[in-house]
Amino acid sequence: MKNMVRYAAVVAIFFARNVFAVTFYEDYDPFYATQPHTMFAAPIKSDSDVVYSIRGKPGVFAELQSRLDGKSLRIWVWEDRITVNGKTYRFANATTFPGEHPSSIYPQSANVFQASSTNGRPALLCLQGNGSGSGEAGRYTQIYLLVDPLAPKSKATFLQLPGLLSSCRAVVENKAGKIAFPKSSYLYDDKHEARVGLLLSYYTFEHRHFSKTDDEIRLRFTEPEIPFRFSVEDRD
Structure with a gap:
């Protein structure tokens, strides 16, 4: 009888520890x-309340300044493009992940992140911003990754990444040392009636193509159809 009591106590402690070990998130x-080997931390500091215009040109832009790999950066974020040290990259000309569609953003909403080069990887800039929309449009972010921004424009790579519940902070360096980013897809209940979680499938961009990796993370919503409180269910 004593052994049974001890066994039950051990089981109770095991389950209690695992229950309390679950971390719930209310933002992505x-x-x-918290993911390993993230590429970007805090965005470049900017005054989000200030925008500029150029006489004779339509639209407004936000200006940011920084240093990357020992060189000065002057960045202008417009509604439909980003200019880095005078080189312009239009959203419409980005290599777009299948299913994504470039659209205008509010320059005031934009954040720009940077990562210095390493021995095996060039420097990176990542831009994210929001545009107009209704319904669930707020779950989508326009995300653009500029690989090797200090190189001549012809040698740089400009990508539009998947935007559903994602961020520049989602970009990582995977185990193979390659830049990877998630494509989010909803997970449904058994009746396929309610969205109960999110599957993050990681991709890389190589040889002018987006390629799926074996890395996946499954998130579980605390309540169906509400993706803004969740926990990690499992990862591959």
Whole structure:
């Protein structure tokens, strides 16, 4: 009888520890920040309340300044493009992940992140921003990754990444040392009636193509159809 009591106590402690070990998130940026080998941390500092215009040109832009790999950066974020040290990259000309569609953003909403080069990887800039929309449009972010921004424009790579519940902070360096980013897809209940979680499938961009990796993370919503409180269910 004593052995049974001890066994039950051990089981209770095991389950209690596992229950309390679950971390719940109410925002995706804190979740992405906990992932191994993230590429971006805090965005470049900017005055989000200030925008500029150029006489004779339509639209407004936000200006940011920084240093990357010992060189000065002057960045202008417009509604439909980003300019880095005078080189312009239009959203419409980005290599777009299948299913994504470039659209205008509010320059005031934009954040730009940077990562210095390493021995095996060039420097990176990542831009994210929001545009107009209704319904669930707020779950989507326009995300653009500029690989090798200090190189001549012809040698740089400009990508539009998947935007559903994602962020520049979601970009990582995977186990193979390659830049990877998630494509989010909803998970449904058994009747396929309610969205109960999110599947993050990681991709890389190589040889002018997006390629799926074996890395996946499954998130579980605390309540069906509400993706803004969740926990990690499992990862591959």
